[in-house]
Amino acid sequence: MTSPGDSNSDERAKILDAAVRCFERYGPQRTSMTDIADEAGISRRTLYRQFNERPALIAEILDQRIFELRKAVVKRLERFDDLEEALVEGSLFSVEAAEADELMSEIVAHEHAGTPGRFLLRTNEATTARMVESWGPLIERARDAGRVRDGLSNERAVELIITVHAVALLRDDLGQTGRRALFRDLLVAAVLKP
Incomplete structure (x- = not known):
C-alpha cells in the first residue's frame, strides 16, 4: 500500500x-x-x-543534478589518501564534471544569468553541508596527520574549495594544466600547512 x-x-x-x-x-x-x-x-x-512557480521547479532540477554530480565526486575522492592530491585532481574532476553537464550549464546560464561558476558562488547552506560530507573525511585525515592549517574548520576549507572551483569554472581558458596550477597555488596553499 x-x-x-x-x-x-x-x-x-x-x-x-x-x-x-x-x-x-x-x-x-x-x-x-x-x-x-x-x-x-x-x-x-x-x-x-x-x-x-518555475523557480521552484528549476531549483529542484539543479539540486538533483548537483546531487548526482556529488555522488561522482565522492566516488572519485575515495581514490585519494592524500589531501593535496585530492585538492588538485579531485577539484579538476569536479570542475570538468560540472562543465560536462550541458543541461545544468544551460539552466544556470539562463535562469541565473550567469555561468556555473557564478551560480556556485551563490551556494547555500545545504550545498555547503553536502560538500563538507564529501570532503570532510579527507580533511580530517590530513588534520590528524598535522597537515591542515591551524584553526581551519572543515566548513571554511569547503568555502575555499567552492570559491576556487567557481574561479576555475569562470576561467575556462586555463585548460587542465592551468587549472592544476590554480588548485595548487590557491587551494593547497590555503588549506594545507607549508
Whole structure:
C-alpha cells in the first residue's frame, strides 16, 4: 500500500523527468510550464500544486543534478589518501564534471544569468553541508596527520574549495594544466600547512 506522500513524491519525480526532457528538447528558456505539464500528462493545475512557480521547479532540477554530480565526486575522492592530491585532481574532476553537464550549464546560464561558476558562488547552506560530507573525511585525515592549517574548520576549507572551483569554472581558458596550477597555488596553499 502506498501512502499519500509516496504518490506525491512519484508525481514530483514524473514532473521533474518531464521538465528535463522538455529542457533537452526545447532548451530551458523556450520551455513553458504548459510544455512540462503536457509532457508529464498532467494538468497545469496539478503541476502548480507540486511546484507553485518555475523557480521552484528549476531549483529542484539543479539540486538533483548537483546531487548526482556529488555522488561522482565522492566516488572519485575515495581514490585519494592524500589531501593535496585530492585538492588538485579531485577539484579538476569536479570542475570538468560540472562543465560536462550541458543541461545544468544551460539552466544556470539562463535562469541565473550567469555561468556555473557564478551560480556556485551563490551556494547555500545545504550545498555547503553536502560538500563538507564529501570532503570532510579527507580533511580530517590530513588534520590528524598535522597537515591542515591551524584553526581551519572543515566548513571554511569547503568555502575555499567552492570559491576556487567557481574561479576555475569562470576561467575556462586555463585548460587542465592551468587549472592544476590554480588548485595548487590557491587551494593547497590555503588549506594545507607549508
